Structures are given as structure tokens and as C-alpha cells.
Amino acid sequence: MSLISRFALFFFTFFLFSSSSSSLYLSPTTLFLGYQKMRKPTSSSSPLPFSNLSTRSISRAVAELRALFPYWNRTLGADHFLISCSGLGRYGDRNVIELNKNSVIVSCFPTRPGNFIPHKDITLPPLAANLARRAGTGFLKYLGYVRSGWVKDPTWVKRLASHADILVESEPSDSSTYEERLTGSRFCLFEYEAGDVSPLGETMRFGWVPVLIADRPKQDLLLMDVLTWQKLAVFVGSTSGVQELKSVLSHAMEGLYDELRESCMAASKHLEWNGKPQLHDAFHMLMYQLWIRRHTIRCVQREWVFETAR
Template identity: 50%
Template sequence: MMESTSLYLSPTIFFPNYQNMLNSFKIYMYTPPNPLSFSSPTESLFFSSLRTSPFVTQNPEEAHLFFVPFSSNLSTRSIARFVRDLKLDFPYWNRTLGADHFYASCAGLGYESDRSLVELKKNSVQISCFPAPEGKFVPHKDITLPPLERVTHASHAPGNRTARYLGFARYNGVKESNLLNELRNDSDFLIESQPSDGMTLVGRLGSSGFCLFEYGADISGIGEALRFGCVPVVITDRPMQDLPLIDVIRWQKIAVFVGSSGGVKEVKRALDRTCKDDECEGLRRLGVAASQHFVWNEMPQPYDSFHMLMYQLWLRRHSIRYARREFV
């Protein structure tokens, strides 16, 4: 019963395994080819957190995984050269063809012809931003960074919650879909561009039963929605395989997923089904609990985004040992 009602996919395994990770996990960081710069603040925060964490070891012989650091603007040719140098200078890549290595790249790597890049893309764990670039994410191997929250001055969902709107969505000003136009003309939904300040946004989240996100647009506010008790509704017409923390939490327990083809009627039907038998409150309660995992701290704290990302890497430490063979 606990397994089916829990936020976590396997709570009896997660908590002791998390403690084991804290006590045992070791990562060796290669020296980058040049000073690092990142295109995303989340990517930068991950790197600074990792660099100063107790997970890093100076002894590669005790490492479970190896981090390959390179800047966001580094060319694929330079990345390939960096990996080739690692092969020559260290014995660790060649033991697994890079399967016990990982790297961070919000842009993601494509499929290149260079052997080193092929091994990096195919075998190593890629840490991407969320949502991951289409065609540059390998499910079950790669990981996405929980998005960085933009509201930090309020710490939890407001009490005595009254839903003024059925749903709230922020329009990112880039592309307005047909569904968004339909929602804008329905008085049950509030659709607006970025609120003027953080308190206004908190008010929107606190007065809306659901927060709508079109997958592929700006979905970075999903952690904020969870924290303030606004149940995320992800609008997508294809399976989502790059959800943050997908190895750990039951997303169906904290969010609603609905297609766009049925328009507003389909969205409303999905929300009506969700709210039967007090299921809304269950989603909201577990969502608020899950929100602790979507917080990035300058000094990492237990169970925050950084530690949950490390836990997903920990789950991947038992890398596949590829047999060595000569390439033509």
C-alpha cells in the first residue's frame, strides 16, 4: 500500500540508498581544457555545487564515476579532442568506452561521426536542461536538471487556499498556440505574460487550482507550481521521457498530463477526472512535498535538486562494461 500511495517509485529502497550515496559516492573530475563558462545558470550552479561537494575525490582509483567538464560554447571538434586526450592520459575511459563517465550540456550533443564523440554521446550520461533538446536525449541513460526557481522569498504553499481560477498559464511571448488562444477566451483560466513581480506570481499560483504548461515551451516554472500548491498540468502529445527526477518520483502522483488535440474541452475533462474523490488534494499535498527536490541552494542541502541529481547519477554507477574492439 505504501508503494502505491507514496511520492517515490520505491520508498523502501530510496531512503536507505540515498544515505548510502552520501556515505560512499565518489566522483573524479578531469581538469577542463580551458576556464569553464555555461549558457545556463542551472548548469553553472550544478558545476559549482559538484566542485565543492564531498563527492569529489582526488583519487581516480576510488571513483564510481568520472566527470568530463567542458564549456557550453566549446565546439564539437574541441570536445572530441578533449576526450581523445583523456584516452591517452588516463586508463579509465577505455575500460568502459566512457560508460562510467558523465558530462553536462544544456544544448545536448548530436550524433557525430568522430569516434570519441560517438562514444561520449552513446555511452556517457548526459545531464541536460529541462526540457531537453529534441533528438538529443537518450531515455534511461541521460538526466535532466530540475529547473531553477525564480521565486525564492516565499517558502511554502499558502494556507487556506481558495482557487479563484481553474487554471493559470504564463505566456512566454515566443509562440502562442491554438490551445492557448482557446484558454485565453475561457473565463475559468487566467493566461498572461510574466507577472510584474514575484509576489504577483505567488498570488497567481496560490489562487489557481492548476498550472498549465505546454511541453516544449517555457516549462521551467513547474517546481514553483508544486511548491505553492498549484497542480501542474503538462500539455503534450507525446510521451515525456526527460522529466526531472523521473527515476525517483511518481510524476502521475503530482501532475496531470493531457493532449492538446481536444482543445479546452479535453483539458477540462482531464481536470474534472482528476478532482473526483478528493484526488486534487492528494496531488497538491504530494506536490508540495516533492517541491523540496526542485530547490537549488548555493550551499546544497539534503534532498535538494543537487542531491537528487547526484542520486540519479548514483543509480547509474553500475555501468555496462563494454568489450573492447578495434574500430575500422
């Protein structure tokens, strides 16, 4: 089952039959899918609602919501949320502007730059690989580990590979090798802009401290309302050199590493998807984030009253 399908299925446990007592409204995905000309998905990770739609199609979909249901006009979409893996970009159409600026957009992690509004939007924790929990059971052979695809900048890859205490894969490893290398390293290195950062939560449950290489603000990190990422990860600018990176990691090793590691393992349970939702898991954390956003933006449609001059 895909991540989006799982979230949508779990969501209906919070479904209310009385629409007047609802705090949030899920924008009906079937309505938006109808404007994709019944394009059949090619896989479970196929584009989600809005990902391939034109501005005109999105605008028509919002217009249908406005016409068919009474809820949109009450707040101009501020009490609605929708799921769009790629997020929404910038558009000039009025309907799309209301959707993008008022409604909560739940998108896949990480989002595209410019498609995420931090005070209202949410990112979905990715599905983790089915690996055993063996945090800290291996010999810590490496200071850092870079799996194939986690760092894509060729300059960074070349410089990191020249250091014997940092393991950089030249090609993808199988699951058993991956698990062995996870348990044998202290830090995992991710290039935030270009690399694959989706295994972030997966590695944290091994007690592995993530290192995020990036310069742009990290506003779309997972569960920003729940987790304090400054206490879970090490942040390094992309213009830094490898020696500076190792200096930062060495400093973290002196007094912060054990605290970081324990915090990562404790926080990882909030990033896990279970076959049946469990207390404090990824699904319930997402529902909590939606709940606290129910009054983030409250745009009430104005009703103009004209008085006849006597």
C-alpha cells in the same frame, strides 16, 4: 551563481583524491572549453561545453581524454559524465558516438528533442524564483493559470483565454502578481514542446498541480528515477480541445486533486537548490541519479589475442 556553476561547486564535496577508487569521472570541462578558442562567456547562462562545438572539435576533445587519462579506454566512457546544457545530438564520428551513447549527459531541463537518452541521461532542475511558501493560503478563483510564455501555441492561447475560469496572461506579470495568481489557482498549464516549463518545480511547492500539454513521450522529466510523475501531474494531448481539457481537470477534482496537491508539495523539496546542500534536495537527488547510473552501460574495450599457428 548560475545553475551549472552551483552544481559543479557542490559536486566537489564528493571528490576523491584516489582516482582508482572512483565510481564515476567528471569529464574535465576546461579541456572542452579549450576548443572554443577561448571565447569569453557573455553571461552566466552562456553556452556550456559542447553547445557550440563542431563534431571535429568534440572528437578531438575525446581523443585527448583517451590519450591523457587511462580511465576512458577501460569502459569507452561509460563511467564518465559531463555537463552540457543543450545535450548532445546525433553524430557519426566514433569518439562522439562513444561520448553520446555511453557517458551520462547532464543537461538543462527541458532538453531538445533527440538530445536525451532516457536510460542514462539526467536533466537539471532549474533554479526557482525566490517566492514565499504560501501554498493554499489564497482564494482559489481560477481553475487554471497560464503565465505568459507557458503556452505558446496561438490556437491554444486563444481558446484557453475564452474561458473565464482559466486565467491566461497576455504579458509577463511582476513577482507579486505572479505569486498572487499562483495561490489563487488550482492547476498550472504548460505546453511541453514549445512553452516554458522551467517553473514546474517552483509552482509545485505552492500546492499547484501542473498540467502538461504534449503528445511526444515525456522522457526527460525531472528526477525520473525518484518521482512518479503520474501521481504529480495531469497529462493532456496537444490535439485535445479545451472542453476535453476541462473535463479531465474536473475528473481530477472529484477525487484525485487533494492527493495530487499534497504529492506536489512533498516532491517539491527534491527540486530545490539551496545555498548549502541539504538532505534530499536537488543536488543530492542528482548525485543519487548519477550513482545508480554508474553501471548502466559497461562497454569494455576488447583486447584481441592472436595465436601464432604452429
